[in-house]
Amino acid sequence: MTLASALEIFLAMLVLASAIWTITARGTFAAVVGFVTYGLLLTLVWMSLSSVDIALTEAAIGSGVTGILLLGATARLEVTEKCTAARSDTPLHVVAAIVCALVTIGLAAVVLALPVPAPTLAAAAVANMPAVGLGNPVAAVLLAYRALDTLLESAVLPLALIGVWSLASDQVWGGRPGFQQQLDREGLLVFLARLLTPFGLLTGIYIVWVGADAPGGKFQGGTILAAMWILTMMAGITDCPPIGRLWLRIVLITGPIVFLAIGLAGFVVPGTFLAYPAGLAKPLILIIEAALTPSIAASLGLLLAGPPERMPEG
């Protein structure tokens, strides 16, 4: 156990300061800005805990995409700021503060009480990696040892999307989400979209590909692809597709279906759900990743776009 360096102590204090800012800021916009800053500082914390894959995911999904969502909601809900200003309800605040302090102290005691020769599965994970053919232990855990978790996670995204879509009014069901952005051909967002999107697509696909042997993966890469899609939609270059289109629904579903099919096929040869036949693990994992990446990117982009708000045409 090494001593926490001064840099890490400083980083922890910065994280706590930005969290306190998020909770105590007066306006929601200031709180959301504090939250995005908090997410980026948390990325540095993950790096100092030697978890590079988590750092990528936190930067992309935890603070990036969540920040976009929260900023959009803050802009739409601006009129409600005054109505729901915090009432000065001091007994509630005092009781809440005491309860939360007790929770914090309890969790801090748990951290101190963790078993000292820390139990670990790292050796077992690394020992079985050659059989799977992957070089990144976290990818091996996600796609081979605990593939069931990833299967359910890839199903959660379309389910959340169905939940978001079901909040549309009856008349606009099947229509396009959001409002049509004006295409300003000389505009700034168009310039950014034209310049950044090819580069972003390349980076996203690279991160998906390199996730097999180095930190990366399909969720991180899929988020970058979704962000490029959202950028072109915001600039007005493309419009969000109507949610009733068949091709859109097929793209969303293909990833989980392929994953499930490979899992069920595991009953045939090796005998258990999601078991890979010997020697076929790497190709099957590549097929799963290739099928899941467009589904993840489409689901994330559509979750950001929200429920349909325009009438379906035709």
Next chain:
Amino acid sequence: MSYLLDIFTIAAVSVGAFFFLAGTVGLLRFPDTLTRLHALTKADNLGLGLVVLGLLPRAQGPLEALKLVTVWLLVLLASGTVSQLIGRAARRGSLLE
């Protein structure tokens, strides 16, 4: 030789950090949005360029050095675009508080 490179790294990163500090002081002390944007964009991008320059001797090979410079260029692109957008919104008076 490596001693000189280490001195160069420390000096460049320190000057870059000083520029970041100057930009933050400008953010806190300038009166309105447009002047704050000016301080942030100029000082922070220059600071990042100096930090990247200071880290170049420590890169493992030309590919990693190229990645560092690409990071700086992408941040330039993003911050330039965002400051323009914020500036236009401030001119129109449609900024959120």
Next chain:
Amino acid sequence: MSAATLFGWCGAALVGLGLYGLITHPHPLRKILAFNLIGSGVFLLFGVVARRGAAAGMGGDPVPQALVITGIVVAFSATALAIALLLRIFRQTGQATVSSESKHPPERSADS
């Protein structure tokens, strides 16, 4: 005090802070923010467990790391659904509150 313990206490403080924000803020969007804070505090505790399991030439135990990645994605999906619900409540009633004693303007006939 090692780095893992330091960030473990940081995670514990974040859970406490988020819980306080969740209880005391009346605006649902602030509650969603505080809920995300609680979630990331819990993930930090997982990360501490992963860091302490460093062995076999790796910096951390990969199993908790994979769980945290799954958790971050699911937390985002939950946040997206929560915000969609909140925006729908706002469109329906003109207010953003989950309190039952708020005054409801008459429901607009355009939405169903």
